Amino acid sequence: MPVNVSSETVKLSLGASSVEVALKGATVISYVHDGRERLFVSSKSDIRTSDSTAIRGGVPLCWPVFGPPPSDNELFSKLKQHGFARTSVWEVADQQDSQEGVKVVFKLSPTEAIKSVFKLPFTLTYTVDLRPYTLVLTLHVENPSSAVAALPFQAALHTYFRLPQGVRPPDVSVDGLENLAYNDKVSGEQKVTERRKEVVVDGPNGEIDRVYFRAPNELVMRFKGQAETVKVTKSGFADAVVWNPGPKKGSTIADMEEGGYDRYVCLEGCQVEPFVYLDPGKDWTGTYEVSFDQ
Template structure:
């Protein structure tokens, strides 16, 4: 890996927490905190921040960091005795210096491999042995890729099941100017209506009030169009059949201590997820789930062109 092309640096972040900074030769960058294995920044080659992190985010364990890309594992939402969205997002991950080979070409890409294993305390609340490997990659065009590999390492012969989400907070200019394409006509579970099942009616999703929906059997590609910034985020996913769309709107925003009252206007969560049908692994089995994010000029919409062509044409 030639040093003038990419760089990977371990340094201190907010409150002295360790973070890894990935830089790509054209100027794009990403930051990953070892606390939570959480991406907290993704900037394009103009230095513009593409992810939302609240000004009131608390970078202090055991509180999860509000914004960026929290990882929800071993559950999305809250069931039983486990905390909301599981515990992966408020554990300290370690840098994995000896990962098994990833089936991806990593030349000319800045990346870091992290690993999470359960502590004795974790085993008390979720009695399963696992290895969770996460690779965060900044591609040569500034694309951001997260690849998760979760392996069941139980020695007692027991399977385990989990749900999962990359809880991605996109930075948007104004939520009322944003639309999401690729989820129209699909069924969704509405978390604001006790998870009742509905079918999406609009030809694109727009935002005028609180939204908290789990779209089912979604396509591998979703587009988030920010009209004011003339920017489209393209989310591609693999191994993650569902997609969560969330904006807390004003009342919920005011109720969250680590979220500014008006910040809901400048963020939107669209999350690659596996929620409806939990993933079950037998001992020795491994699951892989991947999310790739790119930001392209917003002449692109989901049904049209390959975004790579849009990038080349712009």
Template sequence: MGNPVVVSDSKMAIEWVKDSKGIDQVVLRNPEGASAKVSLQGGQVISWRSARGDEHLFTSSKVVKAPKENRGGIAICFPQFSNCGSLEQQGFARNKLWIVDEAPPPLPAKSSDGSPFIDLLLKPSEEDLKSWHPSYELRLRVCLGLNGNLTLTSRVWNINGKPFSFSFAYHSYLAVSDISEVRIEGLETMDYLDSLCNKERFTEQGNAITFEAEFDRVYLGSPNPVAVIDHERRRTYVIRREGLSDVVVWNPWDKKAKAMPDMGYDEYRRMVCVGGAVVANPITLKPGQQWKSCLEITAAASSFCSEGLSF
């Protein structure tokens, strides 16, 4: 793809590289030294580092063959977040090769301050139309803020087809020191669907979410923000969302992780998935309509409760 493309000065650049499979990736860098790496395979964010080089996203050490995405990072789940129906589990977008969007329609300028970003585009292939007929376009902007925040903005269009419905999720694998030392705040008293109990609906009773076993829930209509607190590392991830009513929280724990071909031994301890989603009430688009969502993740170098944070 050529040499690095400078966005505003010598410290802020967009650089194109290739992974071991020959797939194009883009590296975003801000002036402070923070970075984010995005793969055109799946439109997946596979790395997000602080200015000090700390990695914020978990990626499994076990590499799978293309075209499957590697487990970890931030995967785009569309047009479903489940394993029901004829579509592949969590949708096909994460296993498709995206292209660079050369002329995206204007967005509200998250990057008006000069933050580096990349715009990607996914259009239906002939194979998609056999299993999922709508005429859609899915656009993704990944932006690395000057303060190191990571923002993902997605838009889905119904170009000219019949009305269609879909679910959507940012499946975000956050890197943690030890899952047993992690707590999540901001989901107290919220209803959730528990995938370990046939998606039965319950109400969260605890003051915070902690982990002692397999965990697989979708919290419904949850407020902003959500804080993922890693006591041992003294790091807090703050997750803010727009257009994403639900929050997915997942960790496979030991038995399920051992059965996963793309999860290394004991690696479940170093990750937790917490991501914005629309699952319980799928989106329906009529011809010409569009839907937009935004996920912003901040990594703070301290542990604090989520009380008082605002979107």
């Protein structure tokens, strides 16, 4: 069967490719393409819906905030880092199988638990679309027409790309970020201009954590000594994040497997600045597509 729904996960299959999605957070926890696993998930992660913690790895969905919630807005004062979408249990709303591929649509609406930390109404739909050569992830946000206020939010698809055998984070570079302004969360610098054509995934103690603003809709990740590249094509998400904690900080992450920081690089499509403000009856869509080129 192209779609297999269990009590904890949904698996999509298409030829030799497959995608597995945990119902907790609608988190993509596996993407097998061309016989290889392309995503990193820490072995210490708990994918069960009965567990309240976020999954470390795969593609966690950050919403309605990215990073720590802003301290100057009471609406977000009860939220944890990256919001509640990545820890909430989503429902399967639809599934489709066609010549173009296999897709499953997940849905999240306010539950009593969500209402206790976030008072505004919303509807989120998240489509995981497995195609012969690509994986397409689409987040759709709606503010109901019955709402009495605008819906503000940030969003990110926090993608952990598994590195090829023998490749470490400092062997990875990203094209497409030259001349962009970025905030550096490691140094604390704000609105610095990137002057490099290829941004190497390295920094103080090996750590890099940057938000690049108004990033182009196509970014390419390259691996030293490897012909294959990862191409990310996005729309709706204005910004991009490059992140790896490095060995010093990575070894302090409680749910990170031993040495796990050396096995992935995050290159994510996100909407960080400014917040999106959706008026009642309006919607927003962000799409993130992953493909591999030789």
